[in-house]
Amino acid sequence: MSEIKLKVSSSPHIRSKITSGNIMLMVTIALLPSAVFGVWNFGLSALIMLISTVAAAVLTEYIYEKLMHKKVTVGDFSAVVTGLLLGLNMPPSAPWWMGALGSVFGILIVKQLFGGLGQNFMNPALGARCFLLLSFTGPMTSFVYDGVTGPTPLAYVKEGAMDQINTLDMMIGTIPGTIGETSVIAIIIGAIFLILMGVIDLRIPGTYIVTFVIFVGIFGHVAHPEIGFFDPQYITAHLCGGGLMLGAWFMATDYVTSPITPRGQIVYGIILGVLTGLFRIFGGSAEGVSYAIIISNLLVPLIEKVTLPKPFGKGGEK
Amino acid sequence: MNSCFERLKNGLIDENPIFVLLLGMCPTLAVTTSAVNGVGMGLSTTAVLVMSNMLISMLRKIIPDSVRMPAFIVVVASFVTIVDFLMEGFTPALYDSLGLYIPLIVVNCIILGRAESYASKNPVLPSIFDGLGMGLGFTVALIAIGLVREIIGAGQAFGYQLLPLADEAAGKGGYVPVTIFILAPGAFLVLAVLAAIQNKVKINLEKKGKDASKIQSGCGGDCAACGGCASTSGNGKE
Numbered sequence: 001m002s003e004i005k006l007k008v009s010s011s012p013h014i015r016s017k018i019t020s021g022n023i024m025l026m027v028t029i030a031l032l033p034s035a036v037f038g039v040w041n042f043g044l045s046a047l048i049m050l051i052s053t054v055a056a057a058v059l060t061e062y063i064y065e066k067l068m069h070k071k072v073t074v075g076d077f078s079a080v081v082t083g084l085l086l087g088l089n090m091p092p093s094a095p096w097w098m099g100a101l102g103s104v105f106g107i108l109i110v111k112q113l114f115g116g117l118g119q120n121f122m123n124p125a126l127g128a129r130c131f132l133l134l135s136f137t138g139p140m141t142s143f144v145y146d147g148v149t150g151p152t153p154l155a156y157v158k159e160g161a162m163d164q165i166n167t168l169d170m171m172i173g174t175i176p177g178t179i180g181e182t183s184v185i186a187i188i189i190g191a192i193f194l195i196l197m198g199v200i201d202l203r204i205p206g207t208y209i210v211t212f213v214i215f216v217g218i219f220g221h222v223a224h225p226e227i228g229f230f231d232p233q234y235i236t237a238h239l240c241g242g243g244l245m246l247g248a249w250f251m252a253t254d255y256v257t258s259p260i261t262p263r264g265q266i267v268y269g270i271i272l273g274v275l276t277g278l279f280r281i282f283g284g285s286a287e288g289v290s291y292a293i294i295i296s297n298l299l300v301p302l303i304e305k306v307t308l309p310k311p312f313g314k315g316g317e318k
Numbered sequence: 319m320n321s322c323f324e325r326l327k328n329g330l331i332d333e334n335p336i337f338v339l340l341l342g343m344c345p346t347l348a349v350t351t352s353a354v355n356g357v358g359m360g361l362s363t364t365a366v367l368v369m370s371n372m373l374i375s376m377l378r379k380i381i382p383d384s385v386r387m388p389a390f391i392v393v394v395a396s397f398v399t400i401v402d403f404l405m406e407g408f409t410p411a412l413y414d415s416l417g418l419y420i421p422l423i424v425v426n427c428i429i430l431g432r433a434e435s436y437a438s439k440n441p442v443l444p445s446i447f448d449g450l451g452m453g454l455g456f457t458v459a460l461i462a463i464g465l466v467r468e469i470i471g472a473g474q475a476f477g478y479q480l481l482p483l484a485d486e487a488a489g490k491g492g493y494v495p496v497t498i499f500i501l502a503p504g505a506f507l508v509l510a511v512l513a514a515i516q517n518k519v520k521i522n523l524e525k526k527g528k529d530a531s532k533i534q535s536g537c538g539g540d541c542a543a544c545g546g547c548a549s550t551s552g553n554g555k556e
Contacts, residue, residue, distance in 0.1 A: 135498040
């Protein structure tokens, strides 16, 4: 990035009140409905998990920056967002120290070692989640709901067992899953708030979800011939089950790890949709959103390079 | 004899093939799932390295310059084949766990690198000690990486259960292994952290004026100059 020369022209300048702190605070507020619903849905263990991930994330950032004599950036809420997102991505039955360990990994390895906020090459919360998923596969994939360990709706969808699914429950969120992913309504409330505040736009989540619907509509039939092309119940189940909504609205739209060029954002959304569909329908496990997002994160520099807009007056026909 | 000792130290510390030269990454990342594997891989590579350095140094005036690479490969491959058969015969368990990586010693860039840059230009005795130093440096590094990965990833050291594991079924508390350290990403994490630590130690030594002239390797010296966040941040204050 260092070769880009930023030129400050002469006054007058417009001073924007928007800072990264403001934006991260708004993201935190937008995540609160999901967090509150998660705690109501799963009880005390969910609250303990959320507190431990957020506290560990903030503490790690503070201690690292103190030790390295860097400017302490705890006040900009980015560590809070990382911790909160990781907490919302944890199953409520996992022990609290697992979440804390994930936060330490996400902040220390994924974010700070690459240079702190704005320099991380993948979403810290998702990097941490995949770290935990690979390390503690058992506790990270067992979902206890109402005292019963059972498969998530997505696991039924994977097998094509559509009669096991209650779409209304998936909308409200009274299903097993991670703390923050179950309630589509709570996520949508947060997403609408972010869109109204101008923090995110529809480009990435929109193309992501549309591509995913098309992919699942076609290949769902290929994988399970008894389900027709674009079966509405099958598609709704895919949309509302698992982490797709949380991922599309809150994690794929992370400023640092998504393209800044408008065309690039569309390409990014399409890649996300195709990868998620591939992992969910043809992959080994029922869920694929986190891997799809971190793989797409790694492609972002290439996407930006390809979709760089031409400056006015350059190029064109001679 | 002095130069022989210097060669040993060079291979072990100053130009450690793993942590300083960053050579031979493929076996390093692949076989260090446990310390025992590290010992096996390291010692078999050392054996090949010493023998091939010796023979190439002996033949250095006979091998024509234009075909030296094929000639080196033939020499190295012969020794690897011998080691391969010896290990299959005498240490079958280790042979099974290292698997494909034994024949792959042929293309290990440490061996070809030492043949090209040292053994083909220097007399026999220093070349043998160069091979020994480099091989031992490789072994020490592999054991270090393997040990860290084994302890964090399985709670074991050299196969001995160091930390008692938790058993949820029996309601017994204990260490829950972080399995990712046994998997491929763990190799990268541990290698990077250990290389960073040794760079930090070296830079500190350099600052104190000890050893300053002896650090001349490609990476070890440059890291001080290029300065990741670790090295620059403390500069003004210490």
